[in-house]
Amino acid sequence: MWKSNCVKTMRALSSSSCAAVLRSSVRALHQSNPSFTFTRTRFVSSARTLALFPQTRFNSCSNGGSRFCLLVTRSLCSMPSPHMFDLNEPVYSSEAGDAGGGLAEQDAKVSIPVRAFFISTSIDLRGLTDQNKANYIGCLRRDDKANFMPLWSRMTNYVVLRFGDAKSNSFGVGSGLRGSDCCYMVVFQYGSVVLFNILDHEVDGYLKIVERHASGLLPEMRKDEYEVRENPALQTWMQGGLDYIMLQNLNIDGIRTIGSVIGQSIALDYYACQVDGMVAEFTEINLGMEKTGSFTVEKKRLFQLAGKANSNLADVILKLGFFERFDIAWKDANYAQIWEYLRDEFELTQRFTTLDFKLKFVEDNIKFLQETLHNRKSNSLEWVIIILIGAEIAISVYDIAHKSL
Incomplete structure (x- = not known):
C-alpha cells in the first residue's frame, strides 16, 4: 500500500504542483505506515533528486519488515529556482533533528x-x-x-x-x-x-x-x-x-x-632569534678554544656582543612591557581571563625564561673572554715593564763602566 503511494509521489514530482503533492503524500504515507521515516537533507548538487532506499539505520518495524526512507535533496544555489520548493512539514526523524541543530550551531x-x-x-x-x-x-x-x-x-x-x-x-x-x-x-x-x-x-x-x-x-x-x-x-x-x-x-x-x-x-620570537645567533657565535668560539687552546676574538667584538645582549633584554622588558599587565586586563576580569589564557597558550613566560637563560650564557662567556683578554694585556704590560727596567739597568752599567775608564 505505502509502496504504491511512494511511486505516485515520484510521478507527481514532475508536475508544477509538486510541493503540494509531496506534502499530501508524506501525510498519507505516515498515516498508512507510522514507521515511515522522512528525512530532509541538504547537499551541494546540481539537481534535485528523489530517492527511495531501504532505511537500515533505524529500528525495524514491529512486524519485522524493512523500513524505507524518502530522501529529498536540493541544490544550494545563490539564485532561487522557480522549480524549487520548500517543505515546511515537521521532520519525523530524531537523527535529522540533531543534525539540523548541529548545522545551525556550526553556522x-x-x-x-x-x-x-x-x-x-x-x-x-x-x-x-x-x-x-x-x-x-x-x-x-x-x-x-x-x-x-x-x-x-x-x-x-x-x-x-x-x-x-x-x-x-x-x-x-x-x-x-x-x-x-x-x-x-x-x-x-x-x-x-x-x-x-x-x-x-x-x-x-x-x-x-x-x-x-x-x-x-x-x-x-x-x-x-x-x-x-x-x-x-x-x-x-x-x-x-x-x-x-x-x-x-x-x-x-x-x-x-x-x-x-x-x-x-x-x-x-624575533629577540629569541637574535639571542640564538649570539649563542651560536659563542659556541663556535668555545669549539675553537677546545681545539687550539686559544681564541682570536677582538675586544671590540666582545663589547658589541655585550651591548647587543643588554639591548635585547632591555627591549623585551621596557619596549614590549613584558612584565606589565595590559591596561584593559586591569579593569575587567573577563579580559584578564583572555589575557592570561593567551599568555599561557603562547607560553610567553616559559619563552622569556629560556631567553633569559641564553642571555646569561652569553653574559658568562663575555665575562670569561674579557677577563682572558685583560689577563693577556696585563701580561703584555708586565713584560714591557720588565724590558724597560732591564734597559735602564743596562744603561746604568754602561755609564758606570764608561766613567771608570
Whole structure:
C-alpha cells in the first residue's frame, strides 16, 4: 500500500504542483505506515533528486519488515529556482533533528583570521595616526563613547586602526565582528602589527601603510597566525582550542587584548632569534678554544656582543612591557581571563625564561673572554715593564763602566 503511494509521489514530482503533492503524500504515507521515516537533507548538487532506499539505520518495524526512507535533496544555489520548493512539514526523524541543530550551531560560529607581523624595531605612532585620523579608534568606554587618548599618555605604545564600512558607528562591549565588513589593525611602537579579519591578498597593502612610518625595517619579517571564533550561543565568556580562541563576541577591547599578547609573542620570537645567533657565535668560539687552546676574538667584538645582549633584554622588558599587565586586563576580569589564557597558550613566560637563560650564557662567556683578554694585556704590560727596567739597568752599567775608564 505505502509502496504504491511512494511511486505516485515520484510521478507527481514532475508536475508544477509538486510541493503540494509531496506534502499530501508524506501525510498519507505516515498515516498508512507510522514507521515511515522522512528525512530532509541538504547537499551541494546540481539537481534535485528523489530517492527511495531501504532505511537500515533505524529500528525495524514491529512486524519485522524493512523500513524505507524518502530522501529529498536540493541544490544550494545563490539564485532561487522557480522549480524549487520548500517543505515546511515537521521532520519525523530524531537523527535529522540533531543534525539540523548541529548545522545551525556550526553556522552560528564565525571565524576571524588573526595575522601578526614583526616588521621593524620602531614605528612612529604619531605620524601613523596623523595620516590615518579617519581610521584611528580611541579607547572605548562602557557607554560606547570614544575617548581618544593623546599620543603622549602612558598607554600609547599601540594604536588601533579600523578600515572598511562599518554597519554601525558604535563598536562597544556588546557588539562584535559578526557580519561586519570592517578590518582592524593594531600597531605597536616596538614594531609588531596585528591584523584582524584581513584576507591574505590584502595583507601587503595594509603593511605598506605602516612601513612608511617604520624605522629599522627587518630584511625578513616574522609572521604568526591565529584564529578567533565568535559564537553568541557560547555558555561561558571564552573557550580555548587548538590555535584558536572562541568568544561570545569580539569587540574592540577583545581586539586590543588579543593583539597585545600576539604582538608580544611575535616580537619575543624575533629577540629569541637574535639571542640564538649570539649563542651560536659563542659556541663556535668555545669549539675553537677546545681545539687550539686559544681564541682570536677582538675586544671590540666582545663589547658589541655585550651591548647587543643588554639591548635585547632591555627591549623585551621596557619596549614590549613584558612584565606589565595590559591596561584593559586591569579593569575587567573577563579580559584578564583572555589575557592570561593567551599568555599561557603562547607560553610567553616559559619563552622569556629560556631567553633569559641564553642571555646569561652569553653574559658568562663575555665575562670569561674579557677577563682572558685583560689577563693577556696585563701580561703584555708586565713584560714591557720588565724590558724597560732591564734597559735602564743596562744603561746604568754602561755609564758606570764608561766613567771608570
